[in-house]
Each structure stands twice: as structure tokens, then as C-alpha cells.
Amino acid sequence: MCQLLGMNCNTPTDIGFSFAGFRKRGGMTDSHEDGFGIAFFERSECSNNDNTNDDTVNDSTGLRLFHDNRPSHLSPVADLVNNYPIKAMNVIAHIRKATQGQNCLANTHPFVREVWGEQWVFAHNGQMNSEFIKRCQRLQDNGNAAHCQPVGSTDSEMIFCYLINRLKSSFKTRPDDQTLFNFLTTQCRYLSANGLFNCLISNGKWQLAYAGSLLFYLTRKAPFGEAKLSDDDLAINFGDVTTDTDKVTILVTVPLTENEKWQQLAVNECLIFQDGDVIYKDSPSQRKFLTVEEGIAIAREVGASV
Secondary structure (H helix, E strand, C coil): CCEEEEEEEEEEEECHHHHHHHHHHECCCCECCCCEEEEEEEEECCCCCCCCCCCCCCCEEEEEEEEECCCCCCCHHHHHHHHCCCEEEEEEEEECCCCCCCCCHHHCCCEEEEECCEEEEEEEEEEECHHHHHHHHHHHHCCCCCCCCCCCCCHHHHHHHHHHHHHHHHCCCCCCHHHHHHHHHHHHHHHHCCEEEEEEEECCCCEEEEECCCCEEEEEECCCCEEEECCCCCEEEHHHCCCCCCEEEEEECCCCECCCCCEECCCCEEEEEECCEEEEEECCCCCCCCCHHHHHHHHHHCCCCC
16 A cells, blocks of 8 residues: 655755655555655745735745656655755645556656646545546546546546546636535545545645545644654654754654554544644544554555455
């Protein structure tokens, strides 16, 4: 099963520590050898106004994106990411175990599309059923998916395009965030009913996390302590590299550290994080939690893991 890594925070933050452990799962401590990708939303000071004498700037983000179809634990691109401390507000990373589509850059997550003048980043782990894939292909063939078309051949990119097409056909202009969250939650649950579906989505301001099976998160804030990676012989005392006002939430398919308390999303639970906090939450009436072993077994059953 592919694995996801996300970060949402209230101040520009380097994800290097978490990524150092996560990348080891790309062919070293786990079998996700079919490439990786990582997207960074960084604070931007680009002006919204053509008048260069105007001092007002747009409170927006710029996007930096890296892809490699080599295993992340061997990738020179991953080396660059680890050695280049990029300070970002939102990060989405993905290590891939190919089940739909060959190993190539076009099939490497995360995927990026423009949505109402925003860059949206999407990464998925799981496997959609054949009937859903055929339905999406029919929509494309019939011209009913005009807003977004896949470039590669993965079911994951097809899902992302499906979401964007449903969104833009339902709303002529961008809805408010609460309406957007409600709509995305409904669509994510529909997708989860048509396959194995876990995802992260960000527009640079917020990050949505949806768990169809396994997804965990951890919020680091004062008082900060030491963290030890599970996949690497590396530890850090965050009290030495943070301020008392910092707040950083890390999301991952399987917990990255062995000495911190991770919170698990329930099956079919949807959250949106902003500035390190949960701002929207939609939980099923009966909350169910899978063990890591149960989640991997489900992935194997649908062909999304070996």
C-alpha cells in the first residue's frame, strides 16, 4: 500500500526530520519502491496588484514540487529535500507502490491542478474498484469531465480529476470553506464506498485528511520534547529548534516515531487542519479504528499491497 505524509503548521517549518524517516519506507524499511513525490506550499510575497508602488502583498503561497520515479531511500532528489531545509506551511508527500499504471513520472503523486485560482495538491493511497474506474472513463469519453483530465494512467489521478469535475459542476464560483468541507467530505465517503480510499488535499491554506482505513496525526506544540524515528536511527529535541508559539501537525499512514502519542482518524472520518489546528471535523456516528495489521490486510485484499 502506498503511504502518505502531510504537514500543516502555523509558522514556516522544515519537514526534514519526518521526511528522513518516511523516505526509508520507500524501498528500505518497507516495499514502496515505485517513486515518490513531495509538494511544499511556502509563504509568498507576490503582489496581487500591478501597481509596483503599492506596498500591499497577497497573503498567499507558492508551490514547490519534486517527483522522482526512483525509490525514495535511494533517490538523489530525496537527498536534496533532506539537505535543503525548505520552510513550508503545508506539505504533502507520497511514496508509491504501483498497482494502477506503470512506474513513471506522470504516475507519481502528489498531483497538482488549478481550482478557482488556487493550486490544489492531492495524494491518495488505496485502490478503486473496476466499476468506478469504468464510470469515470465513460464520463471522460462522453465529454462530461471537461474541467480536469488525467495525464497519467493511475486511478489516483482519475479520482482527483473526478473530485475537481464534481466540484466545478456543482459550484459556479468558489463556495465558503464550510460548504467546501461538507461537499468534499460527502465526495470522499462516496469514493471510499467504491474502493479503498485515503487521501490528503491542500490548497496551501488548509489541509484535508480523509481516512478510509489508516491515517494518523500528531500535533507538536509547547512544551516540546524529544522524538525518535521508527525507521531511522535519528532523534531530535524539538525544544531546541522551536519557539513556544509554534504548532506543527504531522499526518502519516503509519506513525513515524516510537516515543510520541499519535491520534488515529476513524474509518471514514474527515478533518481539515489550518495553522496546525483542526478547524473542521466530520466523524461517522459509529467510530471504528483499524489496527495497522488490519489496514494492511485490507490493502492486500484489494490488490493495493503485497
